[in-house]
Amino acid sequence: MGFEFSFTPDQEAFREAVRAFLEREVRPIVAAMDESETFPTATVRKMQAEGYFGVPVPEEYGGLGLGKVGYCILLEEIGKVDASHAAIVGAHTSLGVTPLLAYGTEEQKKRWLVPAAKGEKLLAFSLTEPGSGSDSGAVHTAAQPDGDGWTLTGTKIYVTNGQEADTVLVMAANDAKKGPSGGVTAFLLDRGLPGFSVGRCEKKMGLHGTSTAELILDHVHVGPERVLHEVGKGFHVAMTALDVGRVSLGAASLGGMQAACGEALAFAQNRTQFGLPISEYEAIQFKLADMAMSIHALRLMVYHAAANQDRLGSDPSKWGRLERAAKTREAAVVKCLASEWASDVIDEALQIHGGLGYIRGTPIERAYRDARISEIFEGTNEIQRVVIARDLMSRGL
Ligand SMILES: Cc1cc2nc3c(=O)[nH]c(=O)nc-3n(C[C@H](O)[C@H](O)[C@H](O)COP(=O)(O)OP(=O)(O)OC[C@H]3O[C@@H](n4cnc5c(N)ncnc54)[C@H](O)[C@@H]3O)c2cc1C
Structure with a gap:
């Protein structure tokens, strides 16, 4: 297999358009949003109008048709500005x-995917429960x-966009006894359903x-048209979604790392102590060099994984068992390293800021919490490492 690593002119143009939009519309509201702890309804509506909530979805279903690479470009750029x-x-x-595109019937795609991709409807995903977190089956x-x-009937927790x-x-x-192998089913529940x-x-x-x-689900009655994929296949649905989520999380982390490194570099070149900019001291330079190394490596990993997902396509019935396993392992590797490198880079960037990095309201302080x-x-x-180790024992390196 050939290995090419460059963006097309269209992908570069998309990145530039997203960047300009974020600088104009999102950056100015982020500090106030963080302080007031409110969902940014106005900027989300503007992003929906730009098509940013349907980037990897084919145009025939209302999306921008830019694939997973385009989607990672979007999240990398957003990650530079705001993690929320x-x-x-x-x-x-x-x-x-992702799961609607992968498993939805044509009827379900018309009803739920098209408005979601066009930005008319917002979606959320709910797997976690009080008694079921890592043991998600x-x-x-x-x-x-x-x-x-x-x-x-039941209670779900920690749902992003849940409100x-x-x-x-x-x-x-x-069938709770069957757990992940046949016992979990995915349902599409609309706001306003009685009992929900x-x-x-x-x-x-x-x-x-x-x-x-x-x-809270209190005897919510639904028809069969709300079952996504087959009864008992909900765990597959969730894992297909998470394989995409873990790579896109890597892209957002990549953006966050670049922002932190850029801020640390600018601060170090301007802050003078002992008669010199602190960027002249090797202890500071080595921190910056370590940041640049992680950013370089993560960029290759994220776009390699995204391009692989584009090559596989969004129809799971066409994936071989080994391809699926390789995709899942790659997504776990990206998620794990991206999140740990992002924590390290942002921590070191905060350290370079000295006391200012600890002051509420500075971008690096928010990035550290985010x-x-x-x-x-x-x-x-830990679960990513379980996934990687199991696959390693099954397929080898
Ligand atoms: C801000 C936020 C947003 C979220 N958004 C969503 C969402 O949109 N949808 C959704 O469904 N969920 C969501 N979650 C839930 C999130 O995915 C879970 O919190 C996460 O999977 C961990 O589950 P848990 O909190 O129950 O921890 P636990 O599973 O109880 O884990 C506790 C600790 O034990 C470790 N551990 C558990 N099992 C093992 C093992 N076998 N080997 C080694 N270590 C192990 C874990 O790694 C962890 O360190 C969100 C959570 C938060 C905080």
Whole structure:
């Protein structure tokens, strides 16, 4: 297989357009959004109008048709400006849009995918429960057969976009004893369905622009048209979404690392101590060099994984078992390294800022609080290592 690494003129033009949009519309509101801990409705609407909530979706389904590489360009650029906006787009696109594109019937695509890709509707993804986090196949929310449909009962937690979403992809147990192998089913639940409500919204260390909501399902009756993919295949649905999510999380981390490195470099070249800019001291230079190395390596990894996902396409029935395993391992590697490198880079960038880095309201202080979650959500880094080690033992290096 050939290995090419360059962006097309169209991809470069898309990056420039996104960058200009973010500088004009998003950067000016980020500090106030963080301070007030509010969902950025106005900027999200503007991003929806630009088509940024349907970047990897083919044009025939209302998207921009720019594939996973285009989608990672978007998230890298957003990551440079604000992690909350990146998480909002990611929860919608990676975790909501991807499974609809992969598994939706034509009817479901018309009803849920097209408006989501056009930016008319916001999506969320709900797997986690109070008793089921890393052990995500052990879902307790019950899906009981009921006539020709289902009745869903249970509590989900930590749902990004949970408060604002028009539709949530909810994983429920059709047979709790079977767990991930046949016991979990994916359901498309719209806001306003009787019995479906938003509960508590968490206060968080960072990502202050995102909602992290509890969802309550109190005997929610749904018809069979709301089952995505087959009954019992919900765990596959979730893992297909997470493979995309983990690479796009890497892209957003890549953006965050570049912003932090850029700020640290500019600060170091301007801050004078002992008669010299601190950038003249080797201790500072080595920190900056380490940042540049991680950024360089992560850029190659993210776009390699995204290009591989584009090459495989979005129809899982066409993926071989080994291709699927390689895709999952690559996504876990990207997610794990990206989040750990981002934490390290942002920590060192904060250190270069000295006391100023610890002062509330500086971009590096916000970045530090925002970055930590990436080691936890979309599967903790311990779980990424479990995924990688299992595949290593099965397929070798
Ligand atoms: C801000 C935020 C947004 C989120 N958004 C979403 C969302 O949109 N949708 C959604 O479904 N979920 C979401 N989550 C949930 C997130 O994915 C989970 O928090 C995460 O998967 C970990 O689950 P847990 O919190 O139950 O931790 P636990 O699973 O209880 O883990 C606790 C610790 O034990 C470790 N551990 C567990 N099992 C093992 C093992 N086998 N080997 C080694 N170590 C292990 C973990 O790595 C962790 O360090 C979100 C969470 C947060 C905080």
